[in-house]
Every structure is written in C-alpha cells, then in structure tokens.
Amino acid sequence: MAAYVIFTRESTQDPAALDAYRSKVRATFDGHAHKVLAAYGTQQVLEGDAAEATVILEFPSVEAARAWYDSEAYQAVAQHRLAGSRHRVVLVEGL
Template sequence: MAAYIVFTRESTSDQAELDAYSKAVAPTFAGHPARILAAYGTQDVLEGTPPEGVVIVEFPTIEAARAWYDSPAYQTVVQHRWKGASYRAVIVQGV
C-alpha cells in the first residue's frame, strides 16, 4: 500500500543551509522507488497557520519510505535541512 512522506517547512533560519540541501537531495533518491508529488507549490490554506512550504513524496510502502529516509545518503544531506529550517515530517499510509 502506498505511503507518503509529507514535509512542512515551518520557518527558515539559514537559507544557505537550505540551498546546500536543495542541491544535494536529488541524488539520494537513486535506487529508491520514490515519486515527488508536490514541492513548494502554491497553497490554499483551509485551516491553521500556513507553513512556508510543503513537499509530498510517494513511496510504494512505509518500509520503502523509511529505507530512503534512513539511508546513509539522505541522513548525510538532511543535516543541512535541519540546520536551515524548522520542519515537520511524517509518513502516512495511503488508503
């Protein structure tokens, strides 16, 4: 069953770190069955405080999503995202 990682950027603290992350993240998907469905597109906020941005990545299973997220390649790159902004990230299983 499909699973989705949803990233919401709440606030930016260091744009240079986010730029480093943006330049390095694409290769971390190599060998992982991922499909980016949304990435910082226009938002129409229905409830609550709007995040600065939203990214949704589809995987075939929760295990596949965790395999990418926990991979050494991504864990090296994600350090830049953590230094650059406050994010929320969640894996949600599809129906």
C-alpha cells in the same frame, strides 16, 4: 500499500544551509522508487497556520519510505535541512 512522506517547512533559519540541502537531496533518491506529488507549489490555507513550503513524496510502501529516509545518503544531506529550517516531517500509510 503506498506511503507518503510529507515535509512541511515551518520557518527558515539559514537560507544557505537550505540551498545546500536542495542542491544535494535529489541524489539521495537513486535506487529508491518514489514519486514527487507536490513540491513548493502555491498553497491555499484552509485551516491553521500557513507553512512556508510543502513537499509530498509517494513511495511504494512504508518500508520503502523508511529505507530512503533512514539511508546514510539522505541522513547526511538532511543535516543541512535541519540546520537551515524547522520542518515537520510525517510518514503516512496510504489506503
């Protein structure tokens, strides 16, 4: 069953740290089946507060999503995202 990792950037604290994250994150997907469904597109806020940016990733399963997210490669790169911004990251199991 598919699973989705949704990143919502709420605010930016350090643009240079976010640039480092963006330049390194793609390599963390090597060996992990995934599909980018949305990334930094134009948003229309229907309810609630606007996010600075949203990324939606699809993985074949919750286990596959966790394997990528928990991987040494991603966790090393995620430190740049954590230093550069406030994000909400949610893993949602599909139907």
